[in-house]
Amino acid sequence: MTDTQWPRYEVFLQTEEGKPLQHAGSVHAPDSELAVLNARDVFVRRPKCLLLWVVPADRMIHRTSEELAQAWPANPLSGESERRLYHVFRKESHRGTLVFAASIESLSAWDALKVAMSRHEGLAWAVFPQEAVRQNDPHDRPSFFEPALDKNYRLHGQYKTIQLMRQVEAGKKVSSTGAEPAKPGTSPRQT
């Protein structure tokens, strides 16, 4: 680790009930506990989030289908003797991002990837072991994710510029926005 170059953690979010986890970006953090906290502050400033995963970037294998067509590792199983749970994510469409595809128990990440690829189509893939995942504690969900729901001043719908311009153009007096500052828990929840 060097100054300013804290390790990178890939960040995955679940934004709605029933929707799969998807890749959001990454954060730099010195350790996994701070990575979870940082990911929440960087990526959950606006609704909605139900679950957050961080994975050290060096534990994740990422390949595009093109890359995999060119080269598959020669001895993917070398050194592995234990079955572990691996999570596989895939990018399904060009405009989309990496989305959760399957959890596969396997002797290696490459083996898990192979199994996933036999079941699904994908343009790009990512795999990492369950043990590399750090997530928000489910008990912390209220303090982690609910505050963002109340901060509706961060949403552009709060700013009635079209209405105000019409008032000005109609020669009406414009003296207040009519919008109140946000109080925790008293603003309508955004879904």
Added chain:
Amino acid sequence: MTEEQKLKHFEDRIARGEKIEPGDWMPERYRRQLIRMISQHAHSEIVGMLPEGAWITRAPNLRRKLVLLAKVQDEAGHGQYLYHAAETLGVTRQEMLEALLKGEAKYSSVFNYPTLSWADVGVIGWLVDGAAIINQTMLAKCSYGPYARAMVRICAEETFHKKQGQEMVILLSQGTALQRAMVQDAINRWWWPTLMMFGPHDSESKNSEELTRWGIKTRSNDELRQEFVDQVVPELQALGITIPDPDLTFDEETGNWRAGEIDWEEFWRVIKGGGPCNEERLQARRSAHDDGRWVREALQAYASRQVRQERP
């Protein structure tokens, strides 16, 4: 495949609207252009926190204080998303930050101007962020996956920036004599730097053809600038605000507002580091970095010990 074939395949993919993802073959020039563009964009967001951030402590009511704090926080977030996108191309955050702090990296010149009054905050929101949205909407369709995705996230948040700024300017323009004077003065100072954000005239722009073929820049500087001018001029005028361009005329035939000529001498001078606040902006970033060194070192030391303890 030969290099030539790889290049053709790459360009065909882009022409088909496919996204290039980290790991895909790409010409070295594509990688370098993107690293340059994305890191400059990231630096702009970070440096851009400073002109408006200076007014958080002086925001004149509780709502404005909260909103400005959220907006400036967003700029940091945008820088974060963009550094991530650049990192997928093989450059490290360390390298990018070092280049910025040494004064070797560029960032949007618009942030080298000072914010002299509260009204500047509203004007920056409406004009500067409004201009950024036009540029970023184009970039959201760019060929490089991580950059396009960062742009989509940023565009959604940027609309809030523009609207809160416009709301402020509307109210100031219809307010007391002091407020009306304050906002007119801010427009006088920010109008031209905003137009300069779109870059040199198309005729002076190098790289354009290649950037277009590679799906990075699909609309020209002048085109984007024209869209911006057509959007804001009628609205500013409706508020009774004078645009500081004596040559501004409406072209009946095309329906466009024709702006006067930009002071290109000033444009290049500021880009090269001669703007009113270049030194101040970099100094602020350097101080934050230096003052924070003991903090970063402490967290690294703690984390290293944890790792050593965990290893059997």
Added chain:
Amino acid sequence: MPIDRLHPIICSRLLLMADDELVLGHRDSEWTGHAPILEEDIAFSNIAQDELGHAIAWYSLVEELSGKDPDRLVYTRGGADFRNTPLVELPKQDWAFSMTRQYLFDYAESARLELLTQSAYRPLADLAAKVTKEEEYHCRHTSAWMKRLSLGTEESHRRMQSALDACWPYVPDLFSPVPGEELLVQERIFPAPPAVERNWEQRVAPFLRAECGLRIPESADPPAWTREKHSPHLEELLGELQFVARLDPKAKW
């Protein structure tokens, strides 16, 4: 006692909390753009927004009870009329000081809010329940940082011990009884300060000693400043905070 007779006392008590959060949020916001690392700049700005949001919530309840407009309370009162605890008005100094101050204050707020959720005055209990979620997150964040900074390097440890030494004389005031509060305690509207302090101490003292390896300072002479008699720092802070608003007090911004 009928609740409306208690409104003025509830208002005064709430004003203390509102002023605390406002001044602290303001100090926190001074780090935006200047924090040691990008991710933490974003995180600390979030904490600042939360504190300002809490201030707005308490001022709004004051407004419901008394008709006093929050913006007028914040932007037209002179320093002598503010009722914040002196700890929050101190300048931000270095990262160690700001983080330590935030940690101590967040845990005190958390301790108070936990008991406030039981308030016999329903609006207060409800608001406390909402605010406490954000304070819980602050506690997570600040305690993670306290540990890392205290144990990190010799330099960081030294700075953290200095920060704790500097904050500690201001701690008692976080739990000092406030005029009129006894009646609110009796009516079970506000928790008794000793109960809040106990709750706080149980969480903070062992953590600072055992987990952070910090020495808890000996009780020193209390500082010269109080909620009623402020340091010059508050005047300076308000000079900046109220600057634009005072250019034209009749204007809407």
